[in-house]
Amino acid sequence: MREEVLSAAARKNVFLSPEALEMVLSNSHPIDFINTVLTKLSENSMFVTKKDVMDAIAGDTVIYAPQKTIKVQNSHKLDISVVPGTDVTGDSTCEGKIEDFANYFRNRYYTLRKIIEKRKDFGSAMPIEKAMRMDRETKIIGIIYEKKDTKNGHVILKVEDETTMCSVFISKDSPLIGETFINDEVIGIAGKPTSNKELYIANEIYHPDVPSSNKWVPSDSSASVAFLSDVHIGSYTFLENNWKKMIAWLKANSTEKEIDYIVFPGDVVDGIGVFPGQEEELTVDNIYDQYSMLSEYLKDIPDHIQMVIHPGNHDAVRLAEPQPALPEIFRKSFDSNIMMVGNPITLNIEGRTVLSYHGKGIDDWIAGVRELTYEDPLKVMKNMMIRRHLAPMYGQRNALAPEKKDYLIIDRVPDIFVSGHVHGAGTMEYKGIRMINASSWQSQTEYQKMHNFNPDPGIMPIVGLGTGKTTMMNFMK
Ligand SMILES: [Fe+2]
Ligand SMILES: [Fe+2]
Known part of the structure; x- marks a missing residue:
């Protein structure tokens, strides 16, 4: 040892x-x-x-809690668990009271502050109230309350910590002028107050981000994890034939290739009443029948594979994130090799930290940040990682429940980060993290047609837990 x-x-x-x-x-x-x-x-x-x-x-x-354990693996012994404290299921305390909001934002602020203060180029922050009285450069950490563009092309950020709020000034001539700022994100700022102490002039911005030394450390594990996102059972656009091809491939190959784990990052069924006129797009218009149909489909997946299901915005749980696991009534027909967990969730699979988030918050990122688009969800995921938060914008389209802690914070750096929701398929590496947008099993919907969006369905991403090698298996051909 x-x-x-x-x-x-x-x-x-x-x-x-x-x-x-x-x-x-x-x-x-x-x-x-x-x-x-x-x-x-x-x-x-x-x-x-x-x-x-x-x-x-x-x-x-x-x-x-285990993280990045490097050990000899036995492919026949499964090793998967939920990282303690990352599943809201059974632990929701949110009543929507004023103090819930205060506690929620306090938790967000302090957790992200701790991450920023661990940056080797940052050090520790001074309370804003004190920094505004100084005549020298200081560092502060605050949560962005709002961003304003002045008519002269400058930017003013209202930034708050536990002591006060200040106006951070970024001149149109500053190299920081092109930076993206998100409401309710936590940032570090190096700067100095003006002599009248009305503004704090920013010289440098620090995001929590991932240390640049972070990397994938190979392990002896020969097993792989696969992802099947946005299955949308019950929709007439469910790609049954391609799904069957995928199942046949798993039956033929999963033992030899040691695909021992499959994670379903939400929208496992199409749901009912999710959007106006959805009835016309359903082949199964009963939510119980949709889940029992899914459980039947999953019985075809080889028994040696451990599965994990968490909900998305089409599933039958509260919409506000974090979402708890599917209620017992829908779970009954599922086999015992299926774990039901909340969204988002951090799993430990053979020593790898796997963060899975359905991705409803991507809608707000795209609506709020000019350079982000539905065509490039991986860029959104990179922005999440830089800010160490899955959905910072409060009070937008994606509802957030003010729990006693902020479950949407990316507290520990994952080895694998997966999301779904936008039905795109792609993978990229960010500072050693394998980032994946995990496709869907639904062809283009009427809604997507209307918005001229072309999904990438029928693709199963697979990641080798030892090597980190990521393969996008395409079952549309
Ligand atoms: Fe979906
Ligand atoms: Fe979704």
């Missing part, structure tokens, strides 16, 4: 002091522990003391 801990550290160019090593080895899950510590250390840490370990885990409740 000692060697495994030391080599995990060595892979990240980190050397542990004897006390630090002792502390790690005394934990009941030393490998999980050291991997978590390694992700929390600032980028330039090389010699790590016991105090560094304690600082790295300070205030972190999910610290002992």
